[in-house]
Amino acid sequence: MVHWSVTRVIAVIVAALGLLGTVAVVSAGPASAEGEAIQGTLRDLAGAPVVGVTITVSNDGGFSDSSVSDAEGAWAVEVPGPGAYSVLLDEDTLPDGTTPPTVNPITTSADPGTPRFINFRLGERERNVQSRWDRAAQLSVEGLRFGLVLALAAVGLSLIYGTTGLTNFAHGEIMTFGAISTWFFNVNLGINLIGAAVLGVITAGVFGWAQERGLWRPLRKRGTGLIAMMIVSIGFALALANTYLIIFGGASRPYADYDSQAGIEFGPVSLTPKDMISMVIAAVILAIAGLALLKTRMGKATRAVADNPALAASSGIDVDRVIMVVWISGAALAGLGGVMLAMTQQVSYLMGTQTLLLIFAAVTLGGLGTAFGALVGSLVVGMLIQLSTLWINPELKNVGALLVMIIVLMVRPQGILGRRSRVG
Amino acid sequence: MDWGFIFTTSMSAAIGISAIVFCLGAIGLNIQFGYTGLLNFGQAAFLAVAGYGLATTVTTLGLNFWLGIVVGMAATVVLAVILGIPTLRLRADYLAIVTIAAAEILRLTLRSVAFKDTFGGSDGLQQFSDAFYKLNPISPGAYDFGPFKYNEKSWWVIIVGWSLVAVWTLLVFLLMRSPFGRVLRGIREDEDAVRSLGKNVYWYKMQALILGGLGGAFAGFMLALGQSAVSPDAYATNLTFLIYVVLIIGGAARVFGPILGALIFSFLFQFVDVVLDQAVNTGLITFITSTQAAQIRLVMVGVGLMLLMIYRPQGILGDRKELQLDAR
Numbered sequence: 074m075v076h077w078s079v080t081r082v083i084a085v086i087v088a089a090l091g092l093l094g095t096v097a098v099v100s101a102g103p104a105s106a107e108g109e110a111i112q113g114t115l116r117d118l119a120g121a122p123v124v125g126v127t128i129t130v131s132n133d134g135g136f137s138d139s140s141v142s143d144a145e146g147a148w149a150v151e152v153p154g155p156g157a158y159s160v161l162l163d164e165d166t167l168p169d170g171t172t173p174p175t176v177n178p179i180t181t182s183a184d185p186g187t188p189r190f191i192n193f194r195l196g197e198r199e200r201n202v203q204s205r206w207d208r209a210a211q212l213s214v215e216g217l218r219f220g221l222v223l224a225l226a227a228v229g230l231s232l233i234y235g236t237t238g239l240t241n242f243a244h245g246e247i248m249t250f251g252a253i254s255t256w257f258f259n260v261n262l263g264i265n266l267i268g269a270a271v272l273g274v275i276t277a278g279v280f281g282w283a284q285e286r287g288l289w290r291p292l293r294k295r296g297t298g299l300i301a302m303m304i305v306s307i308g309f310a311l312a313l314a315n316t317y318l319i320i321f322g323g324a325s326r327p328y329a330d331y332d333s334q335a336g337i338e339f340g341p342v343s344l345t346p347k348d349m350i351s352m353v354i355a356a357v358i359l360a361i362a363g364l365a366l367l368k369t370r371m372g373k374a375t376r377a378v379a380d381n382p383a384l385a386a387s388s389g390i391d392v393d394r395v396i397m398v399v400w401i402s403g404a405a406l407a408g409l410g411g412v413m414l415a416m417t418q419q420v421s422y423l424m425g426t427q428t429l430l431l432i433f434a435a436v437t438l439g440g441l442g443t444a445f446g447a448l449v450g451s452l453v454v455g456m457l458i459q460l461s462t463l464w465i466n467p468e469l470k471n472v473g474a475l476l477v478m479i480i481v482l483m484v485r486p487q488g489i490l491g492r493r494s495r496v497g
Numbered sequence: 498m499d500w501g502f503i504f505t506t507s508m509s510a511a512i513g514i515s516a517i518v519f520c521l522g523a524i525g526l527n528i529q530f531g532y533t534g535l536l537n538f539g540q541a542a543f544l545a546v547a548g549y550g551l552a553t554t555v556t557t558l559g560l561n562f563w564l565g566i567v568v569g570m571a572a573t574v575v576l577a578v579i580l581g582i583p584t585l586r587l588r589a590d591y592l593a594i595v596t597i598a599a600a601e602i603l604r605l606t607l608r609s610v611a612f613k614d615t616f617g618g619s620d621g622l623q624q625f626s627d628a629f630y631k632l633n634p635i636s637p638g639a640y641d642f643g644p645f646k647y648n649e650k651s652w653w654v655i656i657v658g659w660s661l662v663a664v665w666t667l668l669v670f671l672l673m674r675s676p677f678g679r680v681l682r683g684i685r686e687d688e689d690a691v692r693s694l695g696k697n698v699y700w701y702k703m704q705a706l707i708l709g710g711l712g713g714a715f716a717g718f719m720l721a722l723g724q725s726a727v728s729p730d731a732y733a734t735n736l737t738f739l740i741y742v743v744l745i746i747g748g749a750a751r752v753f754g755p756i757l758g759a760l761i762f763s764f765l766f767q768f769v770d771v772v773l774d775q776a777v778n779t780g781l782i783t784f785i786t787s788t789q790a791a792q793i794r795l796v797m798v799g800v801g802l803m804l805l806m807i808y809r810p811q812g813i814l815g816d817r818k819e820l821q822l823d824a825r
Binding site for chain 1: 536582583584587589590591593594595597598599601602605606609610611735738741745785789792793795796797798799800801802803805806807810
């Protein structure tokens, strides 16, 4: 019987929140020294820097200052304090042949103590004239990309459910954790995004380890019911999301590298290099995870625990160790998913919370508790969400995916690859 | 630090509009989760359909206020049936995921541009509560009773609201000591045992879902009338979570649990806010801003929910043995 005191639980929760806090405190130093600034890098469609363009930042209070983009296309304006600013690009100073940005001036707000990054999209390609089939092709590729993001998070969620029975409502927050810690490494510590993402994914894995070690394992040993643990995970998600809000702020922020890349065209489909590379990385990592589940001893042990924990334990498998490996790798995968998501829609404290239901939809569709079901479900949900915008308003695209989940539960509650016995 | 001010604002909040909304919502949830064991994570959706049913009938269609109340209640029953048909045969955690998804579908639809003419988009709807305030017998002015300070409109909302709480509490008290209540509790403890007695478990669960949803509907009416407005983002998933916190503080499966929970939660929520705000403004705490102080409250709610579920899942009034729910 594990003795489990109130002070220890509080200490663990504080430690979990503090893990993030440390990153923030360590990295807040250089940013606050710089003060508030608005900055960015001007690049044309081919990715080459655009030099000598005047950019003026002004506000209602009469402040106005300008900056000229340097040899790398970079420009920066120090502003007097937080608040709303208007950023105007002087189109007369653009080199000949460069298409002016579609949005100019851009209205933005400066946050206390951190620089704000603004990107003028120069020579953005017009996409309105595409045919329906061209759009369908483009949306399928975007859907595949989003499906891979969902899959990275869903595999972990599904395996955690399979091995421990926990429906983890705080899984979206692990995605946010990966994305935000990568942002701190990238923007505040100045590490290139690739290195920062590796560090961010490792931090997310450590976060998974800390959660399992400090919270979920003691709760299991204590005999806490699964429904109670599910409600604990809801409380944890609420606490984490608001901790991110306090530390990171309410605004969406981009990574410092590869933010505005030009698309490369393949027939009707246009993809940026970062999209292609991140899709390949995600696919390779998911394939490795799948092979590891099928071929390695640990993978077999994981599937055995998911099937029947008691039987697995009695045949000599160290169940706690298997669950720990599942938590670390599941959290690291979710962290990577968060980084990939942030590369398309920027980093925000709510990004994981907003994705959680879609991950649930994917996992339910594929069959709760099966890793390969989660993979299939994610790709279906990702494609469905993007392709549905051919017919319905994009603001309602998530509604379609959630409706499909409910309908699947009515027709085939065990999901595509699930087994009937799992549903009570 | 002005402790007198802190005490009066916190006491006023303890009986205020949000306390009434939490209380009625938690009474409904108590029927579903506390007595029957249904994990409804879409209680916010029941508040939303009731509030929007009323507002759409009066503001968009220009019809009578009382018809709006009827429409709101009818819409709640319809929502409960639609949610119940696919999910009540499934295991508890599936019900949780489906109800939370349904609430989100509803919120996204209500705030969409496509239905802006009907539901008002992200701004929501206003000007449907005149008929309610015309019934107010209190003449205009501010009235203080001890630490409770409100104007005539708020007092009217508070009187109607707590009367509704009293009616619903009596209803739950009578229902739960009737044979019907015993069947619901039996379903929570052992579905198969109840089934072997020849009871139609599915239909009893459906009744519990509808009845609890109607409790949520009255919470939705009070929220809409108290603010004289409905807006889609007031019915986000966080509202459901706060209602859970209220119910668990007071004690699930107890008649007075929701009332005690709502009073304590609303007091503490306001108390922490005012104390942190004053501490920041008077320079006692320097490492956070007052915006961050308001956000810390929700961190505390989350941590509080975790600690409650771990150490005292039965809340203040509950019986621990009654709440050993398990899904697997």
